Amino acid sequence: MATEIKVPALGESVTEGTIGEWLKQPGDTVAVDEPIVSLETDKVAVEVPSPVAGVVGELRAAVGDTVEVGAVIATVEDGVAAGEATKVEPREAPAPAPAAPESGDGAQTLSPAVRRAVLEHGVDPSTIKGSGKDGRLTKEDVVAAAKAKSASPAPAATAETSPAPAPAETGGARREERVKMTRMRQTIAKRLKGAQENAALLTTFNDVDMSAVIEAREKYKDLFAKKHDIRLGFMGFFAKASCLALKDVPSVNAYIEDDEIVYHDYVDISVAVSAPNGLVVPVIRDAQDKGFARIEKDIADFGKRAKDGTLTMDDMKGGTFTISNGGVFGSLMSTPIINPPQSAVLGLHRIEDRPVVRDGEIVIRPMMYIALSYDHRLIDGREAVTALKIIKEAIEDPTRMLIDL
Template sequence: MTEVRVPTLGESVTEATIATWFKKPGDSVAVDEMLCELETDKVTVEVPSPAAGKLDEIVAQEGETVGVDALLAHIADVGNAGPEETKPREETSKQGGYSGSDAEKPSEETVHTNGGGSASSGGDGEEVQVMVPTLGESVSEATVATWFKKEGDTVEADEMLAELETDKVSVEVPAPAAGVLSKIIAQEGDSVEAGGQLAVMTKGGQASGAGTASSGQKSDASPADAGQKSDAGGTGSGASKGEDAPSAKKLMAENNLSADQVQGSGKDGRVMKEDVLKALESGGSGAKAEAPKAEAPKRAPSPAEDADREERVKMTRLRQTIAKRLKDAQNTAAMLTTYNEVDMTEVMALRNEYKDLFEKKHGVRLGFMSFFTKACCHALKEVPEVNAEIDGTDVVYKNFVHMGIAAGTPQGLVVPVIRDVDSMSFSEIEKAIGEKGKKARDGKLSMAEMQGGTFTISNGGVYGSLMSSPILNPPQSGILGMHKIQERPMVVNGQIVARPMMYLALSYDHRIVDGKGAVTFLVRVKEALEDPRRLLMDL
């Protein structure tokens, strides 16, 4: 067995994101053949195969962040497979699934069947276990959110079978081979552990009641089923398009878009969630259909009738985690909020003057978040307790700023962290915020990207909030709430003029931050934003 590890990424580069796997488990590989591609903040790195053999197991999945020398995969050496590889199917699947180790699993080329008849779900084909994939660093369990297939359905290799939810991200489970979904072991709503078994497939089988093996779908499929399979390109008509991502399907349904209105960028033309978002941004016919108005009831419904009209939905793991952490913050910290307001005239003028030149030079738009991030870093130097945390009876002061940027996603609130933001330029901050925001919306943030924050900014203004009291993100001691910019009458040099004003809110842990420190912090942020030149001169 040969290990595939992350190569040296370059000077000062310590981690990368797995962009694409060119091979899947069971594929034969040659020495130096490209296995996968990694992306860093500087370059793209290809990972060649260190030996000839078969790709036995992928340890780190696409979208995960990995460090230098981290384990990516295992390659089984040619000729070194265990004796199980040559055993007939009856001996290796007596327990309802493959009993050998992953390294001993036969590849598709060595599948044995009982006689020369066509494989079917009745047991003529080899049984393949569908397992829970790697869930990410420090994530040990997930909840089965949705099964896209039911027992007896014919599926193609890599077609999406199910979607799992963890407390941070959603994970799709593809079919490990073409065949029939014989048995679902973990039902929707069940909790499963990493490496646990989800289902059993029969390789090369066909659905019970199917007409011919070449039809590729059940003969009794409903029109809705047939339409779904047609979208996925799996009706046996010769189409090769992979199944669209479940999150993309959901978003298309919500916005009345069909798959042919969206250009897919995924493998084999699959439509991904970001493709749907691009289609909507470009003016696609995605306006939501107006729901028909229900007629007013002639009489007040009874409590029993009200219950019939209710819908009970189990909270997702992410929502449960959000609820728990927010309540823990209220129960643990002595949380208090102080408020101020800032005149955004100078920041808006500076942004309007340089935004085109800024975007032309740096390739990213100049927003307000970089100004607020810079202003907070400036204020944290003067009031370091806002950037500290309590550890037992100790106060841990951070001589760096890892800024959390709260982001609302369709799945819930997440807080990606931009590390060492105090040493970044405006353009670097804007690029980092854009990258983390996209990953958050696509559900591709890793656990490492949401840990280690020392201070957080939450921008409720993008939703129209005029004022709010943000809740701390433990173990941090401070969080700044931004709000909507709104013109209000202000007295300037004895004259009443309209000014673009924003309310600011700082929630802080009163156990470590005194009122004087909290007010001073907010005043320094206000001063830096109302006169951005202070940031240049460190005043």
């Protein structure tokens, strides 16, 4: 008996997705809840598991095909022994190239998390012995192999060793490669271009002395980690400082919908994090009611799941304000772009020692440039500058966050 594999519900208002990769091919055995296919939506990649154990039968869509929610995209033969299912290729479409084997003697495909780990650590999956079920390669296997590789000393040169031959001349040949944009990257491009076309974008800047926050982190980091089992980072400070600013300047936490302005009495902060397929913005719900530990845990969880590709549509739904930290990549200054329909985004940058004047003397302080990009249709310059100034003052004097000042 064949079980149909259908496109699951992908989130509110999402009616279709794109076949990103077939993780199983016709004739492959599959366990209950084992992923068969990766679907790309506008925001996330979703793995579709098999509801039964058996053998993959027919694939009814090819990589790159757009499929609607509820559509049958494959079948699984219940309880059929490996090799007994008829291999049916996707309809009149090139079959995807086989993935690299999971272990040196296997022919299983790599899961998305394992593929990402392989690319990140630059290891050859065919040289790693898998520790998972049926010898499948796991992410932990890849990480362990990478650590072992980096720990292995390079062979020492000897007097008898001949110098390596110079690389042969290539004749100046140049190559180019064309890669189809993923559905997520296409959506990102459309949304960002739409933000430029539909909003009156403007950016205001300020700089922040990070001395007080750095001192607080250094003083309490061990106690904080021991009590809450999470590292005390900078994002918690900026999230709480933003809540103060948005409370005092509500237009920065609002957005335009048709001919109305929608205000919010809560702060849902979208945090920009990097994922393998592009930038994603999961949301910290009700940040105004959360403490530092809960915010740091939310951010850490988002970062891990973005890297693993397990964020869901619900994780990124909504959001009233965005914080983007380009400083982790070394950015000194930038003009971040708003995340529609939101009206403002806070950009953070790298911290570096710079000379500043304090009490008439030139001193060295750890400084950071911060930027607030905003929709001038809704937010006046005075309001934007005021909001950024509140954030600056709260970071330079964290006590303000404790007494709501």
